[in-house]
Amino acid sequence: MKIEQIKTIVTCPGRNFVTVKVVTDAGVYGLGDATLNGRELAVRTYLDEHVIPCLTGRDPRRIEDIWQYLYRGAYWRRGPVTMTAIAAIDMALWDILGKLAGMPVYQLLGGRSRHGLMVYGHATGRDHAEAIDAVHSHIAQGYKAIRVQSGVPGLSKVYGVGTQPGHYEPAQKGLPPEESWDTALYLRHTPELFRKVREAVGFGPHLLHDAHHRLTPIEAASLGKALEPFSLFWLEDATPAENQEAFRLIRQHTTTPLAAGEIFNSLWDCKDLISHQLIDYIRTTIVHAGGITHVRRIADFAAIHQVRTGFHGATDLSPVCMAAAVNFGLWTPNFGIQELMPHGSLVDAVFPHNYRLEDGYLVMDDVPGLGVDIDERLAARYPYERAYLPVARLRDGAMWNW
Template sequence: MSEIVDYDLYEVPPRWLFLRIETSDGIVGWGEPVVEGRAATVRTAVEELMDNYLVRNDPARIEDHWQTMYRGGFYRGGPILMSAIAGIDQALWDIKGKRFDAPVYELLGGRARDRIRVYQWIGGDRPSEVGDAAADKVANGFTALKMNATSELRRVDNPAAIENAVDRLREVRERVGPEIDIGVDFHGRVSKPMAKRLAKALEPYDPMFIEEPVLSDHNDELHTLAQHTTIPIATGERLYSRWDFKEIFESGAVDVIQPDLSHAGGITEVKKIAAMAEAYDVALAPHCPLGPIALASCVHVDTISPNALIQEQSLNIHYNESSDILEYLENRDVFRYDDGYIEVPTEPGLGISIDEDYVEQQAEKTVDWHNPVWRNEDGSVAEW
């Protein structure tokens, strides 16, 4: 019987944490367990789980390992534990696929599609000059874009704040036309009264969805918001398990869910969340402003999920100024973008070949990424 004999963790630029798991017969699996800005905390959680439950055990029993890591502690859930579980789960699926010489999706039921549509970010945290950026991405073949709606907002802000958001979306829509989809991310920055006003004001420009229109702390308000707009509502990047999503589905307010494969328990858990969503006629669009291992994991769940709509990816995203996803790969063509799609991978496991020498080199650098703390004009903390 093969067993897990070793593991290593690498914190690398711009803000990622990679996990390497090795088995007694020499198979290596990779995962990406991280909470952006909390890499050191998640690293400790991974070490605790690996040392207590995984080392010297059979890597093949993925469901049993998942249940043990989740249920083995009296306290469970939340971003740190679920992200640690997620990265370990990704690596175990990578190992299993390599053992059977098959892509992970083949072990999960096989393809539901041949290629996966992706969208490209435009603008930054404080979006500006998005029209030129949108036209450039469309010229490069992307058929879907996403942009932040606003910078920081007061709980009840002035009409100019609404007008600024409308002006940006109008500019993008006028530049790219009606055949391009535009997701608008509220990023949890928007209070309930402002969310209602923004949704109404943006509606004439037909966003593909409005994302995280209120913080996940206030998901009970999504049903009320849904009564004020015909724009599809998307949320879920700050939900970490199928139990977190249960209330969302039962409310009937959400049209697109966005679980993160590095935060919501990995491939094992998001596959189950996606199946729950299908039963409620809700589409899947996994959150992924992260690295190549997280993206590869998303792609395999997208491949098997009939309700997968579109995939976020971080190529050239504004967070990745120091490193980008392709730099860590030997087979960089695996995420080749063709007319706004990527092909389903065909190599075993997650389908990516990590450049281990480059990972070790980058891990020697000091990585200290934390999201900015924004403040309102009166000095109070604003949502980033």
């Protein structure tokens, strides 16, 4: 069996996605997600010009060898563009292997460890009252875990809180919008938000919060300590993790569980965080960290150190990646939780899939491969539209972490 054709499909049914379709000479094809929010065309070009010509004619069943070829053979290793491209090919090859075997990918990995994946939804509001209403709404929908984000008085825009009704989508058409940030206001506001939420809903639901890389280590430590009475499931991305040692300072001051890693691209980005047990949940995504083959190594390494998975699952992951995440989560023994920002009906039509939400859990049937497809004719009706994530500046105009 040989790879006969590989093509990239770029579509924008409300937001941009890049999909890889690997077709074999046996007529079996597989899909992979190659979406990198705000840099989609860079990945497409990397695939079209540097990856696809090297893979045509190879045996698609040699997944490990192809992964090593794309990683070691490039010499310039890692980075979001390279690892996203590798991930897309890797997902597609696992999809093909599952279809050839007549099994879901989770069976190829070793079979189910659980019946479904507990997910967390996003409750947001322009103020505390709106955020609490959103929490109540998620509980009514069956969510067992809820991330809570609220507007901050004095700031016109805050990460996680949209300006329009419906699901939050940070990427905006055109050039990058600029937002203003004030850490002191945020630190005064956030503990009070969670005090009110716990008063409103009690300690039954799991509550999560995302600081989105905005804090210095000591500020993050202060926030984690202030949130301890409200028993958070985790505090996410409390400080930028380029300096993994920074999390040691946070760990010394708070017992609030810590999650990090949605922007990591390899095991090397989180090796020290995991081996020194400076985090409790690893957030790497299959699409940005080299696919199922590499994320399996991250999860296995994390399991040794009692760190669990908590994969990123925003709308900048296509249903192809989410299908891969569901397969992976059904298998991995150290699964913790899965983020879920549901896509709109148009995205679901372009990418029909088998996974679904039932009583706060993502479940899927025993379907071969990843359990997702693409309607190429429908996808072609929605061409790429340039869009960027925002950038943030402090009130004095200095650049900050968005």
